[in-house]
Amino acid sequence: MEVRARAPGKIILVGEHAVVHGSAAVAAAIDLYTTSSISLLHEGEDGDAGAVELDLRDSDLVFSWPCSRLRRALGEVSGKAGAPTPCSPDELAAIAKLMEDQEIPEAKIWLSAGLSAFLYLYTSILGCRPGKAVVTSDLPIGAGLGSSAAFCVSMSGALLTAAGTVGIGGGSGVEEWELFGKDDLELVNQWAFQGEKIIHGKPSGIDNSVSTFGSMIKFKKGELTNLKSRNPVKMLITDTRVGRNTKALVAGVSERASRHPDAMASVFHAVNSISEELSSIVELAAEDEIAITSKEDKLAELMEMNQGLLQCMGVSHSSIETVLRTTLKYSLVSKLTGAGGGGCVLTLIPTLSANIVLEKVATELESHGFRCFKVEVGGRGLQVCRG
Numbered sequence: 611m612e613v614r615a616r617a618p619g620k621i622i623l624v625g626e627h628a629v630v631h632g633s634a635a636v637a638a639a640i641d642l643y644t645t646s647s648i649s650l651l652h653e654g655e656d657g658d659a660g661a662v663e664l665d666l667r668d669s670d671l672v673f674s675w676p677c678s679r680l681r682r683a684l685g686e687v688s689g690k691a692g693a694p695t696p697c698s699p700d701e702l703a704a705i706a707k708l709m710e711d712q713e714i715p716e717a718k719i720w721l722s723a724g725l726s727a728f729l730y731l732y733t734s735i736l737g738c739r740p741g742k743a744v745v746t747s748d749l750p751i752g753a754g755l756g757s758s759a760a761f762c763v764s765m766s767g768a769l770l771t772a773a774g775t776v777g778i779g780g781g782s783g784v785e786e787w788e789l790f791g792k793d794d795l796e797l798v799n800q801w802a803f804q805g806e807k808i809i810h811g812k813p814s815g816i817d818n819s820v821s822t823f824g825s826m827i828k829f830k831k832g833e834l835t836n837l838k839s840r841n842p843v844k845m846l847i848t849d850t851r852v853g854r855n856t857k858a859l860v861a862g863v864s865e866r867a868s869r870h871p872d873a874m875a876s877v878f879h880a881v882n883s884i885s886e887e888l889s890s891i892v893e894l895a896a897e898d899e900i901a902i903t904s905k906e907d908k909l910a911e912l913m914e915m916n917q918g919l920l921q922c923m924g925v926s927h928s929s930i931e932t933v934l935r936t937t938l939k940y941s942l943v944s945k946l947t948g949a950g951g952g953g954c955v956l957t958l959i960p961t962l963s964a965n966i967v968l969e970k971v972a973t974e975l976e977s978h979g980f981r982c983f984k985v986e987v988g989g990r991g992l993q994v995c996r997g
């Protein structure tokens with residue numbers, strides 16, 4: 611039987627990078643998903659142990675590892691029902707060797723981090739038994755919208771469901787997306803975090819948490835607070851199409867922090883204050899304690915301040931600066947989202963802004979070769995469907 615799980619991407623309203631160093635950050639799920647499906651296969655009758663296959667539909671690439679080869683490289687891993695064990699350096703080295711068997715096109719070499727996370731999650735949860743995984747995604751990959759987390763969350767959700775470790779109803783015959791209970795979500799989130807570690811190096815855990823639980827959250831040192839929001843914020847997203855890699859950008863900020871510990875501690879402290887203020891404004895607005903226009907003015911100012919601090923961390927980019935300058939001409943405030951260095955930029959859309967202004971700004975941004983789209987913010991997290 612096939613199990614499918616879908617997990618959303620995210621935007622970080624404020625606090626990226628600083629959140630890795632213990633500051634608070636605010637993030638929200640968006641209505642763009644990565645979907646992973648798992649079908650378990652039977653071992654062949656003629657002694658053929660079968661294979662583990664990964665079909666990345668959007669990239670038009672299929673990877674396959676014979677189970678006998680996986681057993682030789684990783685030992686007799688039998689699959690694990692409970693909380694994850696982090697990937698050891700030996701296991702990571704064995705997985706890196708398994709990558710060498712695959713022909714990954716040079717232009718898509720960045721996929722190897724995702725493939726390694728897949729092999730770790732698959733073999734740790736299901737052992738070296740044959741099966742087929744198929745992945746599709748609405749998200750731009752490596753652009754700051756949390757594709758790595760959505761990949762790890764949807765894959766962990768599908769694998770744990772296929773293993774029978776987490777549960778949804780037996781399938782009514784009608785295809786519909788179902789939600790997990792809180793304990794199951796916690797377990798999926800723990801596995802997804804281990805996958806993110808393979809892709810990001812040192813993730814804060816904010817991306818996998820918001821992808822798992824959905825909604826809008828404040829996140830600080832692994833603690834998650836759900837932010838109720840009556841009037842969801844509206845955001846225009848501009849993808850600069852400048853490729854970048856979260857692992858390298860996170861490492862770069864840590865290096866800057868070790869060169870200038872006091873100055874960077876002040877930067878991280880300032881970001882923490884911005885995130886705390888923004889989350890209390892969102893909550894006040896949910897209780898009608900603050901008018902919507904006043905809320906939006908404050909959010910815009912806090913996002914602008916956060917962008918300045920991200921420049922201090924060294925993660926802006928000339929393409930991001932072009933988006934900031936262009937939207938400012940229309941009195942709209944923008945900031946990078948995710949790891950920066952290119953990737954996506956958020957522009958806050960005030961409730962009262964006219965559609966014609968939005969059309970004009972999007973046309974001007976697209977004339978620079980960027981891609982603009984609107985997203986719904988604060989929706990559902992992980993959902994599962996048994997076919």
Ligand SMILES: Nc1ncnc2c1ncn2[C@@H]1O[C@H](COP(=O)(O)OP(=O)(O)O)[C@@H](O)[C@H]1O
Binds near residue numbers: 746758761810856857
């Ligand atoms: N659908 C997918 N299929 C395979 N790998 C993926 C997929 N989505 C994400 N990844 C992995 O995650 C990496 C991108 O993660 P990252 O640099 O953190 O950017 P972001 O999370 O902002 O998209 C890719 O290089 C790839 O290794």
Ligand SMILES: C[C@@](O)(CCOP(=O)(O)O)CC(=O)O
Binds near residue numbers: 755814856
């Ligand atoms: C830069 C960071 O704060 C967010 C990275 O998000 P993304 O992978 O660029 O979507 C890193 C993290 O929190 O793990």
Ligand SMILES: [Mg+2]
Binds near residue numbers: 757758759810817
């Ligand atoms: Mg990522």
